[in-house]
Amino acid sequence: MLKSLNKKYPFNDNLKINVRSIISVSLGIFLFLLFFQPFNIQNPDFNNQLIILATFGAITLVLLSIFRLVIPSVFSKAFSEERWTIGKEVLIDFLFVVFNSVAFSFFARYVGRIPITFHIVIILVIISITAASVLVVINRIYLLKLQVENLKPNVQDTAEVQSSATPEIEFESDNKTDYFKLLPEQIVVIRSASNYIEVHYLEAEVLHKKLIRNTLKSTEETLSAFPEMIRCHRSFIVNKYHIKSLKRDADGLVLSLHHYPSEIHVSRQYALNVKQAVKVT
Numbered sequence: 001m002l003k004s005l006n007k008k009y010p011f012n013d014n015l016k017i018n019v020r021s022i023i024s025v026s027l028g029i030f031l032f033l034l035f036f037q038p039f040n041i042q043n044p045d046f047n048n049q050l051i052i053l054a055t056f057g058a059i060t061l062v063l064l065s066i067f068r069l070v071i072p073s074v075f076s077k078a079f080s081e082e083r084w085t086i087g088k089e090v091l092i093d094f095l096f097v098v099f100n101s102v103a104f105s106f107f108a109r110y111v112g113r114i115p116i117t118f119h120i121v122i123i124l125v126i127i128s129i130t131a132a133s134v135l136v137v138i139n140r141i142y143l144l145k146l147q148v149e150n151l152k153p154n155v156q157d158t159a160e161v162q163s164s165a166t167p168e169i170e171f172e173s174d175n176k177t178d179y180f181k182l183l184p185e186q187i188v189v190i191r192s193a194s195n196y197i198e199v200h201y202l203e204a205e206v207l208h209k210k211l212i213r214n215t216l217k218s219t220e221e222t223l224s225a226f227p228e229m230i231r232c233h234r235s236f237i238v239n240k241y242h243i244k245s246l247k248r249d250a251d252g253l254v255l256s257l258h259h260y261p262s263e264i265h266v267s268r269q270y271a272l273n274v275k276q277a278v279k280v281t
Contacts (some may be wrong), residue, residue, distance in 0.1 A: 004086060005084075005085065005087030007086050008082075008084065009038070009084055010256060011072065011080075011081065011145060012139040015069070017138075017139070017142050018068050019071060020064055020133055020138075021139065021233045022061060022068060024127045025060060025131050025134050025138075026057040026060045026061035027133070029053050029057045029060050029127060030053055032127070033053045033056055033057075034053050037242065038123050041112050041114060042051075043112070052111065052112045055107060059099055059103045059104060059107060060131050062097055063100050063103065064096065064186055067092055067095065067096045067099075068135070069242045071092075079092070088251055090264075096131075096132050097128045099107070100128040101121075101124050101125045104127070104128065108120065108124065133224070142166055161220050167183040169181065169182050169184055169226060169229075170182075170210050171197075171222075173212050173213040173214055174213055174214050174215070174218065175213065175263070178212050182201050184226050184228060184239070186202050186203065187199065187201050187239050188207065188239055189238045189239065189242070189257060189260055191235060192235040195212065195213060195215070196212060197212060197215070197219055198210070198211055199212065200260060203261060209260045216234075216237065219237065223237065230273055232255060232267065232270050232273075233264060233266060233267045234267060240278070243258075243259055245256060246266075246275070251265060252265060252268065252271070253265070253266035253271055258279070
């Protein structure tokens, strides 16, 4: 029990929320007394009755302001998030209930001329407990909303991390019957083979090959969002990060790739792009 009371409990120090909550609770007390008339006021004048009922709400307004606004502002360190506990929250609510009930009783007896009986005292205490409970619930809802809002940036950051993660390249046959996905860094070279393409890729540092019915032109359009995939020949698309060397022989420029055994000739129309890609790499 004592351990539970010593657990940290967040104190709501939001002035706007506290003021709004205190006014709402005080107004609620006035309306409750006005509509339900739990005790008879010994005053025939209706306007005076309204003033008396409104004063009950005003008493609650003043006491809640003292316990929830004035005292926390004066003793700010004691009400800080690091020091505030469930036990302290229970204590301040209990003190409010006691002071509010006593103030109600004195006002009812000496101003409202209401006979103080055990039944009346119970009603006044219940009203005070209800006021404290409603305020606790309002504050708790606000704090929970605050926690949810604080979690939203984390969720957003996670989504951004996921969206910024390297997307997979999707290969699909032109008749939609075959399909597979690879990470861009896995792909070494894509070669045209008649009505098919050969995708040469790495898996566990071993070169593999997949054959899928499609054209290199269509594949090039699919790869437009991946600048590392460059066309170097009418029959080849290479991953610039797998280029080992670029050299010139009697027939023009020739590419050598890591893990790929054959050299690839570079067409003149793609030579400039390949040179720039090798420089960037």
